[in-house]
Amino acid sequence: MLKQISLFNFRNYQDLCLNTDSDSIVLYGDNGQGKTNFLEAVYYLAFLRSFRISSIRSLKRITTNGFYVSGLISLKNCSWDRKIEVEYINNRRRLKIDNLPVRKSADFIRYIKPVIFSYEDINIITGSSKLRRRYIDIFISSIDYEYFSALREYTVALKSRNALLKNNDPEKSKMIAAFEPILASNAVKIIKRRYEYIEKLKEKTLKFLNEIKCETLQFDIKYLTKINYDKISEDEILDRLEMNRSKDIKNGFTGTGPHSEDLDFIYNKKSLRYYGSLGQCRTVSLCLKMSELNLVRKFDSTGNVLALIDDVTGELDLKTKNSFFRTISDADQLIFTLTDSGRSEEYFNKKMKLYVSEGEIKPY
Numbered sequence: 001m002l003k004q005i006s007l008f009n010f011r012n013y014q015d016l017c018l019n020t021d022s023d024s025i026v027l028y029g030d031n032g033q034g035k036t037n038f039l040e041a042v043y044y045l046a047f048l049r050s051f052r053i054s055s056i057r058s059l060k061r062i063t064t065n066g067f068y069v070s071g072l073i074s075l076k077n078c079s080w081d082r083k084i085e086v087e088y089i090n091n092r093r094r095l096k097i098d099n100l101p102v103r104k105s106a107d108f109i110r111y112i113k114p115v116i117f118s119y120e121d122i123n124i125i126t127g128s129s130k131l132r133r134r135y136i137d138i139f140i141s142s143i144d145y146e147y148f149s150a151l152r153e154y155t156v157a158l159k160s161r162n163a164l165l166k167n168n169d170p171e172k173s174k175m176i177a178a179f180e181p182i183l184a185s186n187a188v189k190i191i192k193r194r195y196e197y198i199e200k201l202k203e204k205t206l207k208f209l210n211e212i213k214c215e216t217l218q219f220d221i222k223y224l225t226k227i228n229y230d231k232i233s234e235d236e237i238l239d240r241l242e243m244n245r246s247k248d249i250k251n252g253f254t255g256t257g258p259h260s261e262d263l264d265f266i267y268n269k270k271s272l273r274y275y276g277s278l279g280q281c282r283t284v285s286l287c288l289k290m291s292e293l294n295l296v297r298k299f300d301s302t303g304n305v306l307a308l309i310d311d312v313t314g315e316l317d318l319k320t321k322n323s324f325f326r327t328i329s330d331a332d333q334l335i336f337t338l339t340d341s342g343r344s345e346e347y348f349n350k351k352m353k354l355y356v357s358e359g360e361i362k363p364y
């Protein structure tokens with residue numbers, strides 16, 4: 001459980017120290033007061049990323065040169081609380097656990113597993129392929145350490161290969177080839193796991209959809225990759241990289257691989273992205289996130305699954321809402337944000353209530 005959080009110069013929070021020692025917290029507030037920013041800070045502390053953007057720089061309060069977030073976390077089977085801290089100043093990040101510096105982010109992100117539900121989840125279905133890759137990468141990384149490290153190694157090697165592809169050195173072909181075995185060995189791990197976890201997500205999402213829709217519908221998540229599951233091997237990927245090398249040199253970037261793959265969400269045999277109604281896309285994205293929570297719960301070893309629910313319950317119909325509330329109760333701790341719409345909801349009655357206004361949080 002996240003028992004306490006402190007923010008300094010994070011978005012519109014100048015200096016906040018908040019007791020969060022409750023398994024269900026509701027943050028009320030008008031628009032633009034800092035509700036989403038608060039969830040973003042919690043998510044960042046847990047996973048060192050933002051769920052909104054990829055640039056960490058915009059998290060610091062405007063006109064300042066950095067931010068600080070820290071939290072006190074209780075762990076199952078452990079009698080003392082951990083203090084985790086992130087300081088981000090002049091574009092440099094420093095991590096600490098119990099006052100001792102931590103170098104590897106993998107060692108830092110194992111204390112809380114956050115799952116965010118946001119109005120923008122629909123973009124996973126309808127937005128760019130980059131968003132879908134980001135989604136699937138964050139999801140698998142959060143439950144599979146080997147995926148996390150394979151992805152990091154792959155990304156570093158890809159950057160180096162792309163940098164060489166861009167410059168005009170006549171000797172570069174040999175150097176480019178030198179990065180290919182690292183790309184291939186990590187691509188194998190990435191693609192294999194993507195197949196496996198996408199299959200799990202698909203099964204669960206279909207289950208939730210059938211529950212909510214009360215009809216048997218067809219749903220599929222197609223993994224758009226050039227490598228069939230039974231052909232995933234380093235040799236296969238190395239061959240492809242070699243075959244495409246001269247084309248890549250001409251284009252100045254690596255054309256194929258996990259960094260350019262995509263997903264397609266199929267609902268009653270049609271691609272949602274192109275043919276889905278807004279309502280269908282919303283329902284599927286919600287069920288997808290519910291499945292994610294379900295799977296994070298299943299693979300979690302921290303005992304600290306934290307669901308962050310950013311004002312998504314207001315417009316759900318009764319059936320969907322019931323299914324949603326039932327599913328999120330699997331999390332160890334829940335933090336909701338609500339504008340006016342949710343105030344009368346009975347479900348929120350007995351929770352710890354807070355009020356957000358202009359970057360300050362007070363008891364409600």
Ligand SMILES: Nc1ncnc2c1ncn2[C@@H]1O[C@H](COP(=O)(O)OP(=O)(O)O)[C@@H](O)[C@H]1O
Nearest residue numbers: 011012031032033034035036037058060061062
């Ligand atoms: N880096 C930043 N520095 C200072 N203020 C920021 C920063 N980023 C966003 N804000 C402010 O935060 C407010 C929006 O907060 P947000 O949490 O998104 O609101 P909501 O309560 O509607 O979820 C806006 O007033 C915006 O100007």
Ligand SMILES: [Mg+2]
Nearest residue numbers: 035036037310
């Ligand atoms: Mg918001």
